[in-house]
Amino acid sequence: MPMNTGFSARRGAAGSGGTRDSLRRPPTVVIGAGPYGLATAAWLSAAGTPRRVFGEPMESWHTNMPMGMYLKSVPAASSISAPESGYRLEDFRAARGLGRVGDRYPIPVEEMIDYGRWFQERRVPELERQGVQGVEHVDGLFGVTLDSGEEFLAENVVMATGQVPFAHEPADLSGRLPGELVSHTSRHRDLSRFSGQRVAVLGAGQSALESAALLHEAGALPTVIVRAPSVAFGSPPDTDRPSDRPRPVRLLKPGSPLGPGWSLLACCHGGGAIRRLPQGLRTRLVHDVLGPSGGWWLRPRMDDIPVLCGRRVRSAEDEDGVVRLDVVDAYGRTRLLRAEHLLLATGYRVDVDRLRILAPRLRREIWTVHGAPRLSSGFESTVPGLYFTGLAAAPTFGPVLRFVAGTGFAARRVARSVAAGTRTRR
Ligand SMILES: Cc1cc2nc3c(=O)[nH]c(=O)nc-3n(C[C@H](O)[C@H](O)[C@H](O)COP(=O)(O)OP(=O)(O)OC[C@H]3O[C@@H](n4cnc5c(N)ncnc54)[C@H](O)[C@@H]3O)c2cc1C
Known part of the structure; x- marks a missing residue:
């Protein structure tokens, strides 16, 4: 640095x-x-x-x-x-x-x-x-x-x-593990280095889901841990060009660089107006619009990958060179997960x-x-x-x-x- x-x-x-x-x-x-x-x-x-x-x-x-x-x-x-x-x-x-x-x-x-x-x-x-x-x-x-x-x-x-x-690394996780056991997705160009290893992937966005798919395809054994009750994927576009869609569909959901919909269109063209919104509203907008989801083409590549939804990692420990994760669900039930590496797709x-x-x-x-x-x-x-x-x-x-x-x-x-x-x- x-x-x-x-x-x-x-x-x-x-x-x-x-x-x-x-x-x-x-x-x-x-x-x-x-x-x-x-x-x-x-x-x-x-x-x-x-x-x-x-x-x-x-x-x-x-x-x-x-x-x-x-x-x-x-x-x-x-x-x-x-x-x-x-x-x-x-x-x-x-x-x-x-x-x-x-x-x-x-x-x-x-x-x-x-x-x-x-x-x-x-x-x-x-x-x-x-x-x-x-x-x-x-x-x-x-x-x-x-x-x-x-x-x-x-x-x-x-x-x-x-x-x-x-790059955001939750301190309670990264701070408790040695560097070789935990890393942020932004540190990796070649995920094949994890081939043959169990990798716990934390996050629900494109980066988490695509990293898991690439890990799986490289011969690693990823498990995705997601706080939300489910993971979302985009839908394949009906046509190659938004202008080819029927007029009523276009009126209901106009095309924009960020995807179809009036709110996305407003975000693309209304940056100046967004700046004048009250702080709280602006923060919500930045977080909520285009929240975590995977690209439509990613869904079939995730079929064989375990995804633990509605779970959060309560603690992470180094257990003789292996990551030991306490994963807890909404009811407080704990599950133990061991992996050779914890990959933080935490944005x-x-x-x-x-x-x-x-x-x-x-x-x-x-x-x-x-x-x-x-x-x-x-x-x-x-x-x-x-x-x-x-x-x-x-x-x-x-x-x-x-x-x-x-x-x-x-x-x-x-x-x-x-x-x-x-x-x-x-
Ligand atoms: C996994 C992933 C997938 C993404 N997918 C998409 C996508 O599909 N579509 C999309 O629009 N966006 C996508 N993004 C977001 C995209 O990366 C950003 O929109 C884009 O890179 C922003 O451009 P930038 O120039 O601000 O930053 P960057 O592309 O990160 O460029 C910043 C540059 O500054 C350089 N730099 C930093 N410090 C110094 C220094 N001290 N001296 C000299 N140079 C320095 C860095 O080396 C870097 O090259 C994705 C991001 C990630 C992480």
Whole structure:
């Protein structure tokens, strides 16, 4: 995990200059080259904003998601936003000589990674493939330190660092077991390492169910433990294109990037309005809309996998190198489960304090609500010039920010806000 390393102290010691007055136009820095970072960079570029963009393209898709995974989102909702036409997933497929696909085509994660890299080469060729070590406040600007040791000042910083820093591991489980016996799903690319082992998978969402399917197919023996009384799966789309559905069906449940239905349509297009909702309502919306469920194509792959519904893990112990789980049902009845590994598919919780590349003092300056940054309509935090996009912005703008489908809404606003903020502060 990169750590902040004290830009201002070293800068003072080295006597280097570089305040707002002595530098002409410090760049806007985008940290992260996943869908949100790439889209932001593309929109900043179109606005003529000087920028530096850092990260490995689609790194978390390559490193923190399992090989063999399929996207739950449909092709029409999986394009990275660019101001110009010609960079959608369908354009990538056409460029590769692949046919047109519709809602019934589950996208392999490998295809999404290739698409993201293709997008980066064309729209964000300036990407610098290295990490950012630290960011801190220096004379109203941001001191940025790179993995290479280079230090420079930035006028704005856009945190597009994705969900991985927010991986949620219930402390009462992960804290009681040694690292080799328990892990979060985001730590795994290759689940075949569990072949022949019993794996208890905790969670009811796509990640839990798909991990269980992949484990089973790799020769492991997964058991899924779910708190809810049952697991839910999506329904296969009737047609490849929402517009092919009969008009009454479309009126009742209009198509949207997140799926059919008026509420999902509102979430996709109403991010600005969601931001103005009372806090409690907004939190419920982000949690409840598109709650845990598996993709429709996953159901048959789960047939031979035991799923313990309506159960929670009361305690987890290391029993001579094996995980011993006390699993309890709604009536308090306990069942003992032993496994070689406990896989936590327990999701992600936004918490600014976990973004260790931000200097502790800078983190303290950011106003938060339940750990998430308070953001302006242009995605700017309470620290002028410091922006958050992607999952970190979902508690403000709603569930679409959890998905690639939100890149257009976010990147357009960030680029506009950066341009306006830069003018005002100048
Ligand atoms: C298992 C799983 C399945 C998913 N399926 C779907 C789906 O079907 N459809 C969908 O729309 N969404 C899906 N998502 C959500 C999807 O991952 C996010 O919508 C998307 O990745 C958000 O893009 P991002 O750019 O914000 O984050 P990321 O894609 O995570 O990109 C952030 C990048 O920042 C980089 N980074 C972090 N710190 C630094 C640093 N200090 N310096 C430089 N770079 C840094 C990381 O390496 C990473 O590459 C899924 C997520 C998971 C975990």
